[in-house]
Amino acid sequence: MAGNSDPLTPRAKLAVTAGKAVAAASRAAGRGSGSVIGGRVALKLDPDLLARLAQNLDVTLVSATNGKTTTTRLIAEALRAAGPVVSNALGANMPAGITSALAGSSDARFGVIEVDEKYLAGVARDTDPKCIALLNLSRDQLDRAAETRMLAENWREGLAGSKAVIVANADDPLVVWAASSSPNVIWVAAGQMWKDDAWSCPSCGGVMQRPGDDWFCGECGFRRPTPSWALSGDHVLDPHGSAWPIHLQLPGRANKANAASSAAVAAVFGVPPQVALERMYQVQAVAGRYDVVQFQQRDLRLLLAKNPAGWLETFSLIDPPPTPVILSVNARGADGTDTSWLWDVDYTRLTGHPICVIGDRKLDLAVRLEVANQHFQVCEDLDQAVQMSPPGRIEVIANYTAFQDLRRRVGN
Structure with missing residues (x-):
């Protein structure tokens, strides 16, 4: 739980100050926000800085191929109902950018952090998150990213035995396989429009059967878990069976799915669905998207x-x-x-x-x-x-x- 003791050593404070100075110089030179270069410098001076900055925060990590930035914004907006939030809202989602974002706030209670899929396990190790949201995995940046099943395997190994509550999409077999190594998972029926990366079973390689919205492997029995939260049209169904209307200024089914996952995360921190979903209406655009x-x-x-x-x-x-x-x-x-x-x-x-x-x-x-x-x-x-x-x-x-x-x- 977040406390008020200052976790920063003199070395860490020096690293934060140096990082901010470099970031400011980068901005002044017209080279963008400076968050990445500032974070790199800070981590060089104190390699443990990310862990130190996170230790007084209740941290949520958000990872996926699509929808990370938007979902991070929606969760941050929802959690502001319960206290101050620090977030990497501009999408700098590797360790340097995350470090830079956390260094920018000293009074936050919650940290809501978007994480590049390839860095999730390492950032989870450093930040000791209370909650991790896993939305989807699909092909992306083919020259840089590992094949999707390898990414799922990295998640599965990196999150095995994690103390975090994992909020995971029950409709994406790769996400389900990755999350299944964790003892505490909340399943959300968020849907999956793109299915072309999930026709073979991530567990045994068998052919996935997909009757309707269900899925299962006919060979090893790996199957879709029963969700406790669900997107149903324009509503989120909570674990008690109550339907809460989604009011978003952001368009499309995918953003309703992001809102459903975000409501499930907010509930982990005691923010009720009605409050969470009402607050999400504030989000009009995300880093220029949908503007x-x-x-x-x-x-x-x-x-x-x-x-x-x-x-x-x-x-x-x-x-x-x-x-x-x-x-x-x-x-x-x-x-x-x-x-x-x-x-x-x-x-x-x-x-x-x-x-x-x-x-x-x-x-x-x-x-x-x-x-x-x-x-x-x-x-x-x-x-x-x-x-x-x-x-x-x-x-x-x-x-x-x-x-x-x-x-x-x-x-x-």
């Missing part, structure tokens, strides 16, 4: 989609045809340099939408759309794409660094 911005006398809605599962969810929430769509894909370090995942996305869902294609890898995307029999135009940049789009609101879908480029261009 509607004015640009060249047009309304552009900015949507982030980084991998096949994310694109599938995003297609489900765009306005119907003939709403124009601009697609932007880069393949820089933060995106993963391998764009072969484009072939896993079902672009036939865009039939009827006028499409413009931009970004570093616009030609890769153009070939993919050609094969999917889509009508599109390749444009030089956002300005040209907006000019060539028919009237009305425009849906702009981009992967990670392409999204940052767009935000800079529209001044968001």
Whole structure:
């Protein structure tokens, strides 16, 4: 439980001060928030700093391939009903960025931390979390990330015997297998639209059977656990069978699923579902995602989609045809340099939408759309794409660094 004694040694205080100074210098030089470089410097000076900063906090970790940043925001908003919260709200989700975020607050009671999937086990070791939310696992950054089952195995080994309450998605077999090594799991029926990474059993390799919303392995008996929380339409069902309405300003089924998991986490800390869900209404956009911005006398809605599962969810929430769509894909370090995942996305869902294609890898995307029999135009940049789009609101879908480029261009 959070206490008030100062956990920081003189060395740790020096590390925090140095990290903040470096971060401020980085910001002044126009190189971003400085949180990552500041955290790196602080951890060099005191390798135990993350553990020291976390020891007076009730920590929740959030990890997944998709939805980490949004769910972290929703949980943080819900827990503010019970006390001050510190969070890495801007998505710097590796140890340096997390350290930097925690160093920025001295009076928080709760820490709500988004964690990159590959770092979850190590950050859990350092921060001794009270709760860990596991939402989904799917293919992402194919050149950098391990195959999804290996990631699930890292989670399973890293969380084995963890004292934390694990809030896990019962509809994702990889997540269920990873969480099953923990003694204290709360299962949430949050749904799974993208199933192409979960057709073989993570336990034995057998073929997964998927009748309706259920799943099980016909060979070893590994099966979907019975959830105690569930997303049901526009409501969250709690363990007592009560249905609580979800009121979000964020669009789409995926965000309702994020809200269901967030309500289950909030309940671990004694925040009732009604209070938690009401507070989540405050979240309008997350690091620019879902923002509607004015640009060249047009309304552009900015949507982030980084991998096949994310694109599938995003297609489900765009306005119907003939709403124009601009697609932007880069393949820089933060995106993963391998764009072969484009072939896993079902672009036939865009039939009827006028499409413009931009970004570093616009030609890769153009070939993919050609094969999917889509009508599109390749444009030089956002300005040209907006000019060539028919009237009305425009849906702009981009992967990670392409999204940052767009935000800079529209001044968001």
